[in-house]
Amino acid sequence: xxxxxxxxxxxxxxxxxxxxxxxxxxxxxxxxxxxxxxxxxxxxxxxxxxxxxxxxxxxxxxxxxxxxxxxxxxxxxxxxxxxxxxxxxxxxxxxxxxxxxxxxxxxxxxxxxxxxxxxxxxxxxxxxxxxxxxxxxxxxxxxxxxxxxxxxxxxxxxxxxxxxxxxxxxxxxxxxxxxxxxxxxxxxxxxxxxxxxxxxxxxxxxxxxxxxxxxxxxxxxxxxxxxxxxxxxxxxxxxxxxxxxxxxxxxxxxxxxxxxxxxxxxxxxxxxxxxxxxxxxxxxxxxxxxxxxxxxxxxxxx
Ligand SMILES: [Fe+2]
Numbered sequence: 001x002x003x004x005x006x007x008x009x010x011x012x013x014x015x016x017x018x019x020x021x022x023x024x025x026x027x028x029x030x031x032x033x034x035x036x037x038x039x040x041x042x043x044x045x046x047x048x049x050x051x052x053x054x055x056x057x058x059x060x061x062x063x064x065x066x067x068x069x070x071x072x073x074x075x076x077x078x079x080x081x082x083x084x085x086x087x088x089x090x091x092x093x094x095x096x097x098x099x100x101x102x103x104x105x106x107x108x109x110x111x112x113x114x115x116x117x118x119x120x121x122x123x124x125x126x127x128x129x130x131x132x133x134x135x136x137x138x139x140x141x142x143x144x145x146x147x148x149x150x151x152x153x154x155x156x157x158x159x160x161x162x163x164x165x166x167x168x169x170x171x172x173x174x175x176x177x178x179x180x181x182x183x184x185x186x187x188x189x190x191x192x193x194x195x196x197x198x199x200x201x202x203x204x205x206x207x208x209x210x211x212x213x214x215x216x217x218x219x220x221x222x223x224x225x226x227x228x229x230x231x232x233x234x235x236x237x238x239x240x241x242x243x244x245x246x247x248x249x250x251x252x253x254x255x256x257x258x259x260x261x262x263x264x265x266x267x268x269x270x271x272x273x274x275x276x277x278x279x280x281x282x283x284x285x286x287x288x289x290x291x292x293x294x295x296x297x298x299x300x301x302x
Contacts, residue, residue, distance in 0.1 A: 001026055001167075002026065002029045003021045006031055007034075015099075016102060020289070022103070023261070023289045023292055023293075025170065025171075025264050026168075027260045027265060030256060030259075031253065032257075034257065035095045035151075038087055042081075042083055043155055045084075046080070046081060046155075046274070047116065049077055050116040053071060054071055055070055058115045058116070058117075059085070060111045060112070061085035061089060065213040068085060085114065086112070088276055089109070093278075096151060096259075102288070104280070104286075107149070107286075108281040110140055110280055111278075113276070114275070114276050115274070115277065116273070118272075119131060119269045120270065130269045131268050132234075132241060132268050133166055133267060134231050134268065135234065136262035136263050137224060137230070138228060142219040143224055144194070144221045144223060145223050146283050148263040148279065148281060150262045150277055151257065151258075151259050151277075151279075152252070152257060152258050152275055152276065153255075153275065153276040154255065154272060155276060159254065160252055161252040161269065161275055162249060162251050162271045162272055163267050163268065164267070164268045165248050166243055166247055168264055170292065171246070173230070175243075176239075179237065179239060180237075182226075182230070182298075182301065189298055189302040190226060192222050192223045192226060193222065194222060198220075198221060201219070201220075202221070205218055205219045206219075223295050226298060227263065234266070249270070252272070263294050264292070264293070264294060
């Protein structure tokens with residue numbers, strides 16, 4: 001599940017080496033984050049003071065609004081948070097574009113967020129609880145089948161971030177499509193392609209987002225709704241959450257980084273604190289193995 005790229009292996013990687021690993025449903029582990037991190041002074045502000053000031057479970061820089069959500073713009077912590085998130089966002093974009101040029105072609109570079117809270121035992125809404133294992137569905141708006149690439153950095157100075165997984169999307173879907181109501185005698189996947197009404201809604205939201213930038217996050221598509229259905233099934237299903245056969249735990253060391261297609265690998269965060277999460281949508285058209293993309297796994301099953 002984990003494919004480690006230390007500096008020596010990174011130096012000899014070709015333009016498709018890392019993206020092939022990601023497309024095949026594995027996690028690229030970078031023992032030492034290869035991207036320049038924010039200044040230590042800004043990192044200290046984020047680690048020491050942010051948890052008491054945030055209004056959501058994380059703070060996120062949203063490029064379409066050029067602002068940080070989850071923190072009062074008048075907060076004295078805002079400038080350091082804005083600076084750290086915007087700089088890191090550009091640094092990761094540059095590194096991923098250089099390292100995986102084919103995958104990142106015309107990618108939509110999205111949010112960059114920071115999670116200052118301890119993940120273990122957090123009492124929040126079950127569908128939002130990140131410790132329950134799931135595959136991601138939607139990322140600040142509709143994906144329309146494009147892939148949700150995440151780059152994460154553990155900046156806790158001494159503690160690992162711990163994930164659990166029960167395999168890649170293909171294998172999880174193969175085991176659970178019936179119970180989730182997607183296949184079988186009464187199952188249905190439904191249509192995955194947009195119809196005229198879907199197109200109209202997307203066009204409307206695009207128009208509104210010219211005035212209200214965050215309206216973009218309301219966009220959806222039949223594929224994204226199907227993924228949300230599967231996401232909710234996974235989080236609600238004791239059969240899936242308690243499945244021990246395919247369960248693996250993964251530890252990410254302090255100052256390490258990792259990349260994953262969050263729609264293509266099941267994951268839950270068991271514990272850890274102080275993590276950056278960068279997101280990009282990479283076009284389905286860039287895939288080297290399109291048949292492994294969730295939308296095509298669903299199309300094949302439909
Ligand atoms: Fe997730």
